[in-house]
Amino acid sequence: MSESQDLGILLQIQERALQATSLDALRFSIVNETHALVPYRQSALFADDAGRRTLVAASGLVSVANDSPFAVWLHRFAQRWPADGALHRLDFDGASPEDVQGWEEWLPDHLLLVPLKSGDGRVLGTVMYARETPWVDHELALLSRLHLTYAHCLRSLSSGQTRTWRTWPHRLLGRHRWKIAVAVGLALCIPVRLSVLAPAEVVALDAIQVASPQDGVIGSFTVAPNARVKAGDLLFSLEDSTVMNRRQVAMQSLEVARADALVAQQRAFDDTRSKAEVAVALGRVREKEAELAAIDVQARRVEIRADRDGVAVFADSNDWIGRPVQTGERVMQLAQPEDAGILVWMAVPDAINLELDAPVRLFLHTDPLQPRDGRLVETSYQAVRSPEDVASYRLRARFDTGEELPRIGLRGTARIAGDWVPLAYYLFRRPLAAVREWTGL
Numbered sequence: 001m002s003e004s005q006d007l008g009i010l011l012q013i014q015e016r017a018l019q020a021t022s023l024d025a026l027r028f029s030i031v032n033e034t035h036a037l038v039p040y041r042q043s044a045l046f047a048d049d050a051g052r053r054t055l056v057a058a059s060g061l062v063s064v065a066n067d068s069p070f071a072v073w074l075h076r077f078a079q080r081w082p083a084d085g086a087l088h089r090l091d092f093d094g095a096s097p098e099d100v101q102g103w104e105e106w107l108p109d110h111l112l113l114v115p116l117k118s119g120d121g122r123v124l125g126t127v128m129y130a131r132e133t134p135w136v137d138h139e140l141a142l143l144s145r146l147h148l149t150y151a152h153c154l155r156s157l158s159s160g161q162t163r164t165w166r167t168w169p170h171r172l173l174g175r176h177r178w179k180i181a182v183a184v185g186l187a188l189c190i191p192v193r194l195s196v197l198a199p200a201e202v203v204a205l206d207a208i209q210v211a212s213p214q215d216g217v218i219g220s221f222t223v224a225p226n227a228r229v230k231a232g233d234l235l236f237s238l239e240d241s242t243v244m245n246r247r248q249v250a251m252q253s254l255e256v257a258r259a260d261a262l263v264a265q266q267r268a269f270d271d272t273r274s275k276a277e278v279a280v281a282l283g284r285v286r287e288k289e290a291e292l293a294a295i296d297v298q299a300r301r302v303e304i305r306a307d308r309d310g311v312a313v314f315a316d317s318n319d320w321i322g323r324p325v326q327t328g329e330r331v332m333q334l335a336q337p338e339d340a341g342i343l344v345w346m347a348v349p350d351a352i353n354l355e356l357d358a359p360v361r362l363f364l365h366t367d368p369l370q371p372r373d374g375r376l377v378e379t380s381y382q383a384v385r386s387p388e389d390v391a392s393y394r395l396r397a398r399f400d401t402g403e404e405l406p407r408i409g410l411r412g413t414a415r416i417a418g419d420w421v422p423l424a425y426y427l428f429r430r431p432l433a434a435v436r437e438w439t440g441l
Contacts, residue, residue: 027057188424200414204335221317364412
């Protein structure tokens with residue numbers, strides 16, 4: 001071809017490269033459309049990644065399968081190419097022993113390596129052209145000029161793709177590093193309220209404990225859980241068969257004692273020596289009467305009644321019926337709905353310094369979008385086992401005036417606010433505690 005024809009083809013290829021809208025389109029143009037300027041049998045484009053070449057495009061292919069035998073060998077072969085960033089001609093006669101077999105199988109005898117360099121001299125990639133005839137100087141000059149355009153387009157499209165959310169922090173840090181450091185330092189000094197989350201339950205703060213007045217076995221319940229009761233209403237009763245049997249025996253013993261006393265009194269009229277037996281017999285009668293009175297008291301205690309109006313708070317009557325109880329063992333509570341409060345179990349690892357009247361916010365599982373606010377009224381000094389068997393501090397809080405009181409027994413999560421601390425302490429308190437636990441520093 002004449003020089004004018006070469007120039008026209010060169011300008012056409014450059015124009016198409018400048019019109020490429022993506023890296024894939026540009027790479028396809030490099031390995032395929034360059035053939036119109038200089039003939040070759042194969043072409044491959046390698047991207048330069050920190051000095052390591054990676055196959056990204058090949059002539060005649062839309063996409064490259066990097067696990068194919070040809071791609072695997074060509075990738076290894078490319079790592080041994082010169083890395084000086086200059087244009088090189090490679091011939092099969094000068095191939096190294098480790099490349100001879102693969103070269104003979106996959107490539108023709110004459111290769112041309114053309115680097116793609118940016119304006120600052122950085123190598124963006126390398127294009128390999130292969131054919132059966134040697135490369136001449138005139139073709140090298142045309143390719144060098146064309147690849148200057150390729151490199152310019154490659155750099156432009158690459159910088160456009162890397163201008164994403166992954167790169168803006170680096171650019172921002174580079175220009176405003178000290179300003180960001182000062183801003184972060186000031187932000188870490190912002191005072192915030194230290195807080196902790198803990199499981200919580202709605203309880204009655206002033207509930208009356210209803211306990212068994214004596215040893216026995218629960219016989220029956222007359223109220224349902226969370227039912228309203230009035231003062232004097234029967235709550236539950238103990239089994240009375242044993243007490244009734246003892247009362248019958250005591251009554252019979254009293255009758256016998258009274259009969260013996262009557263006989264002793266009648267004897268005393270005839271025999272003055274029998275008068276001493278009268279006092280003994282009367283004393284035995286009084287003893288039996290006292291025993292019967294004590295049993296009557298126990299019989300009256302079989303039925304447990306409410307001391308005041310309220311709500312009977314307990315789990316399930318079926319869990320109690322037939323169960324033996326001891327004197328003083330709690331069976332239920334009598335609570336006033338208006339005395340509802342918050343019981344919080346704060347785990348020991350989450351513990352923070354708390355003051356009375358600290359803000360408490362309750363998020364119920366049944367209504368998480370409507371939190372209830374309250375104030376801390378009581379904290380325990382020692383940790384105890386929570387219902388979940390976790391060492392915890394027991395906290396009690398009262399709802400603020402005007403808050404809608406939830407039903408006693410509901411559960412949720414409470415957020416307890418503590419002292420005002422810097423944001424840095426708020427963020428790193430737990431990590432620092434973990435480090436100290438593991439290192440002892």
